[in-house]
Amino acid sequence: MTALLEIRDLKAEVAGRQILNGLSLTVNKGEIHAIMGPNGAGKSTLSYVLAGKPGYEITGGEVLLNGEDLFAMAADERAAKGLFLAFQYPLEIPGVATLTFLRAALNAQRRKRGEEELSSPDLMKRVRELSKKLGIDPDMLRRPLNVGFSGGEKKRNETLQMALLEPLLCVLDETDSGLDIDALKVVANGVNQLRAPERGMIVITHYQRLLDYIVPDVVHVLAAGRIVETGGKDLALQLEATGYAQYQGEAA
């Protein structure tokens, strides 16, 4: 069976500095992988490289999404093929209403996949259902995307986008940062509802706390641009006790 995501010996530079140093990782359908690691380890860099952010140079290795060469695709094609990155810092877009943005994103993906666009009433209905589940005020949908939203509202909004777009591979970059415990539960609940046999997830986090709510199948430690340890969910608890100091020496 083809893996959902296969990262082989990935090396990448940003601003002339090598950040990813031969990272390998395989995610199968239905699996949730957590990536933990100290600040500056390259967690966000990995997520941006996967999503296709400009400014990152791939200097080695390859990544296959459902067996297809990810780096041969533009960022929007990757999204249409089912890759979704929940941003650590979601961006504010003044002048673009949240609903307009959701419609544009969903319909662009459907067009690219040769599916019919969703009609406005159907979209509206779907977005309202999802908003309710995520405790998002429907008024927020008319406001410009993320403008003036609190940290928690932004993360809920990312989760809403993810739920609406129904991606195959979700990459969540520090979804827990800036969330109080109530907001964290709401967001984690939204994520858990997306668990499905055909879907895989990479949950990036600095703290173990999030993994109490989104329970992973596999936990990896990312340090100095590589996966340095892999284990079960107990590894997260262990890290909570010991911290990352033991891995800091790897940066060489």
Added chain:
Amino acid sequence: MNVVTPQIRTAAEQALVDAVDQHLAAVPIAGRVGELRRAAAAAFATHGLPHRRVEEWKYTDLRAILREAPPLAGPLDAASEAEATFKALSVPGAKRILFVNGALARPASDLLALEGGIAALPLDSALAAGEPMADRVGALAPQRYDGPLALNTAFLGEGLVVRVAAHAKIAAPLHIANVFTKDDPATTYGRVVVLVEEGAQVTLVESFQGRDGVAYQTNSALELSVADGAHVDYVRVQEEGDAALHLGTVMLEIGRNAQFHSFTQTSGARASRVSVYGRFSGTHSHAGLRGATLLKGRQHADTTLLLDHAVGHCESRELFKTVLADESHGVFQGKIVVRPDAQKTDGRMMSRALLLGETAEMDNKPELEIFADDVQCGHGATAGELDEDLLFYLKARGIPQKEAEALLVQAFVGEAIEFVEHDALRELLIARAEAWLARRA
């Protein structure tokens, strides 16, 4: 300028001087307005077209741009009128008055005789009949010499006078549509004089459209008086043909306790210049002057604004957005003058440009000239490219590059358009901007 440097006329200037002489003889106008016309002709003969050494025309060298002086368009024919009726911008719920190739198309126009508080009369008949309204021609003209306005006055004849009676609330927008349909270049001159009396309310729309590929010229002037307590919204849509030259002069006087909001949307013409002269003549009034300019190819568009806070306790807000694709060139010059007695003036001016083309260019020149001490004024200007991070965010959600760009451009101009209060007009402007973006993609 005190020193008048004698200037050798260009061929176009000479042709214009000759055409003015012919026009003065062919279309006589008596009385004060006739004299005004002769004075304008004499001023043009002396000063000619403005050029880059004239401060206000630094970025738009009209003497270099206006190389040909096409003749007046001549009498109107039925075919042109039919075409224009079909092509002219349609504003939902508006009364429309149509000028085709510079001439009033009477049958196709909703001319109004002080019906429900609004009267709109052809300028020539108003002049001939000695209408007091016609005597207001030139009343709002600036002191200093303005080349296009001098020509517009010298060629006075076609146009419209509009009066909105005191306290009348006019629900239907009055739309003055200008369409150029000819295959050969010609020049049109139109003068519109509007008086909105005390406490009256009206929405005025002017639109300019024309055939692509024809190097015609439009010279339009509007004199708009907003009396005490009046409330006026003015929308100007400039979508001239792609080879046209568009010269516009907008003169405003705003009385006491009045509200004035304008929005100018510009996407047409090879080259255009709109000069706005605004003056507060009564206290406690508010003016919002805003606009969006969308340029591509080698288009050039210049918006130059002079706002005179002649009296105190008035508020003005200016916001102009310019989108520049390809090799286009945008100009914004805005000057707010606050007179010594105009205490408690609150004026804010902002010009923002978005550069989409690598060789696109924006010249921004906002200025304040403040002679009073107790005022709040500010201005700013920015020019930048689309934000790469925002583009990436949109693309990461599956939106392709072109569509992502269009969304961000739409949002950029939308921040100005959203100030248009009239729902149908606001939607119309958004739709026109969307259509511009769709043509680009």
